[in-house]
Amino acid sequence: MLSRSFFLKILSGALIFGAWEYAGRVGVNYALPTFLESMKALIDMTISGLIFQAYADTLRPLVVGVLISAFIGIGIGVWVGLSEKFDWLISPIFIIMQAAPLAALIPLLIMAYGIGLTSKVFVVCIMAMPVIVLNTSVAVKNTPSSVKEMARSFLGSRKDVILKIIIPSASPVIFAGLRLGVSAGFIGAILAELKITPTGVGDIISYSRMTADYPSMYAAIFSIILLAVIFLNILEKIEDVLFKGNNQGYIS
Amino acid sequence: MSNDQIENAVTVKNVYKNYGDVEALRDLSLEFPKGQLTSLLGPSGCGKTTLLKIIAGLLPATQGEVLVNGQPVNKPGPDRAFVFQDFALMPWASVIRNVAFGLELRGVNKSERESIATKYIKDVGLTGFEHSFPHELSGGMRQRVGLARALSVDSPVLLMDEPFSAVDEQTRRKFQEDLLNLVKNENKTFIFVTHSIEEAVYVSDQVALLLPRPSRVSEIIKPSSFKNKDINSIRKDSEYLDTVERIWKSLRSYVE
Ligand SMILES: Nc1ncnc2c1ncn2[C@@H]1O[C@H](COP(=O)(O)OP(=O)(O)OP(=O)(O)O)[C@@H](O)[C@H]1O
Ligand SMILES: [Mg+2]
Numbered sequence: 183m184l185s186r187s188f189f190l191k192i193l194s195g196a197l198i199f200g201a202w203e204y205a206g207r208v209g210v211n212y213a214l215p216t217f218l219e220s221m222k223a224l225i226d227m228t229i230s231g232l233i234f235q236a237y238a239d240t241l242r243p244l245v246v247g248v249l250i251s252a253f254i255g256i257g258i259g260v261w262v263g264l265s266e267k268f269d270w271l272i273s274p275i276f277i278i279m280q281a282a283p284l285a286a287l288i289p290l291l292i293m294a295y296g297i298g299l300t301s302k303v304f305v306v307c308i309m310a311m312p313v314i315v316l317n318t319s320v321a322v323k324n325t326p327s328s329v330k331e332m333a334r335s336f337l338g339s340r341k342d343v344i345l346k347i348i349i350p351s352a353s354p355v356i357f358a359g360l361r362l363g364v365s366a367g368f369i370g371a372i373l374a375e376l377k378i379t380p381t382g383v384g385d386i387i388s389y390s391r392m393t394a395d396y397p398s399m400y401a402a403i404f405s406i407i408l409l410a411v412i413f414l415n416i417l418e419k420i421e422d423v424l425f426k427g428n429n430q431g432y433i434s
Numbered sequence: 435m436s437n438d439q440i441e442n443a444v445t446v447k448n449v450y451k452n453y454g455d456v457e458a459l460r461d462l463s464l465e466f467p468k469g470q471l472t473s474l475l476g477p478s479g480c481g482k483t484t485l486l487k488i489i490a491g492l493l494p495a496t497q498g499e500v501l502v503n504g505q506p507v508n509k510p511g512p513d514r515a516f517v518f519q520d521f522a523l524m525p526w527a528s529v530i531r532n533v534a535f536g537l538e539l540r541g542v543n544k545s546e547r548e549s550i551a552t553k554y555i556k557d558v559g560l561t562g563f564e565h566s567f568p569h570e571l572s573g574g575m576r577q578r579v580g581l582a583r584a585l586s587v588d589s590p591v592l593l594m595d596e597p598f599s600a601v602d603e604q605t606r607r608k609f610q611e612d613l614l615n616l617v618k619n620e621n622k623t624f625i626f627v628t629h630s631i632e633e634a635v636y637v638s639d640q641v642a643l644l645l646p647r648p649s650r651v652s653e654i655i656k657p658s659s660f661k662n663k664d665i666n667s668i669r670k671d672s673e674y675l676d677t678v679e680r681i682w683k684s685l686r687s688y689v690e
Contacts, residue, residue: 328518331487337536337540338539346538
């Protein structure tokens with residue numbers, strides 16, 4: 183079963199990269215290099231160490247922003263899910279945050295927090311937090327009432343009900359939100375580097391675009407996608423280990 | 435009054451329960467003698483689960499009161515354990531954790547609660563499935579997990595909401611016999627909801643027939659003479675058969 187899904191992943195990768203290579207060769211666009219050219223540029227960057235320096239810069243706001251979004255986002259989400267009052271108060275803020283055109287907010291952030299790390303962390307948070315909060319609160323609200331009732335009848339305190347019933351029951355959906363939030367955080371991190379100050383991977387992308395070094399540009403884009411995919415897979419593995427029963431089908 | 439406290443483990447006094455516009459219980463009064471098994475028998479949707487949850491302290495009554503050992507109750511307590519109609523298992527927890535959950539919430543340490551849980555898992559015939567998850571079990575097996583969980587907290591009052599509805603006939607008969615032995619040997623009070631007239635007559639000291647919604651008690655039947663007979667001959671006893679027939683006649687009038 184596992185080997186089959188692994189095989190399918192490889193196949194879908196091969197299809198996409200094959201199409202990319204083909205599109206590059208027939209010259210769909212002068213700015214589109216082939217897959218192999220991009221990979222060569224990536225290898226060059228790896229050997230020269232350029233890519234590692236870039237990620238040292240890019241990962242800082244990303245990791246800080248994602249961690250803040252995860253902890254605060256899940257916290258707020260649980261709180262909102264438990265209390266109707268806070269739901270009314272807080273949820274609209276995150277719905278607006280999710281819908282707001284981020285690029286338009288960036289000048290405001292720069293005005294308020296300058297062009298340093300703080301602004302970039304903010305961009306990551308604005309991207310990542312809403313989906314984490316909204317998923318968490320929905321999951322908490324949808325905890326089956328019969329299991330909560332069961333815990334109460336066996337003398338569970340409010341705290342027991344939250345920690346032993348609501349959180350585990352909500353965890354698959356919370357993790358799904360976390361995965362979406364992390365992907366959005368990656369987008370936010372790159373966006374911040376393109377829109378605020380060009381550093382890290384964003385710098386490679388904008389610099390190589392200016393010098394028309396398209397293979398390097400695509401290599402940088404490719405590397406960030408690769409990193410995101412690897413990270414999401416790790417998250418999935420963590421989820422598997424933490425909540426064994428939950429992933430194997432849900433019963434009422 | 436003090437006599438009443440000794441005689442009845444649970445007393446339901448003039449209880450009303452409305453869900454919005456739906457009137458589930460209307461002026462229901464019923465006494466549950468200590469150490470006996472009382473069945474609630476009534477049409478689907480008449481409010482049996484509602485009554486059990488009010489006794490459990492999970493739902494507030496709209497009016498009226500419930501006394502457990504003479505004390506009014508409004509919240510769950512260690513003196514009552516619940517077997518849920520829909521099992522209410524935690525899908526993320528193994529069988530043994532589900533069974534030991536009541537003890538876990540009472541702060542019993544892990545090795546002790548697991549050894550208690552293991553015993554009750556054995557009693558309900560699930561040995562070997564301790565580390566399975568609920569989705570790996572059949573419906574009847576899940577129901578037995580819920581049963582073991584309620585038994586393992588050793589409460590003096592057991593509220594059982596159709597506890598054998600999903601198990602096969604053989605297991606059901608075995609459980610009915612086990613239940614009779616429990617009633618005989620342990621001084622526990624059982625409140626037992628069932629849809630089977632035969633089952634109710636077989637296991638009960640008293641059977642309360644409930645009217646359709648809004649529910650009250652229409653009749654209380656106390657099968658007695660065959661209680662002391664050998665377990666295997668009850669089903670052939672003439673009073674047993676007469677009682678089944680009589681209850682069926684009463685209930686049939688609602689169906690028609
Ligand atoms: N949470 C609720 N909200 C609104 N109405 C409810 C609720 N729970 C139960 N009811 C109503 O109260 C009535 C009694 O329900 P209850 O579950 O107690 O019936 P029951 O006798 O246990 O039925 P069954 O034998 O089918 O389990 C039903 O008509 C049902 O529609
Ligand atoms: Mg019911």
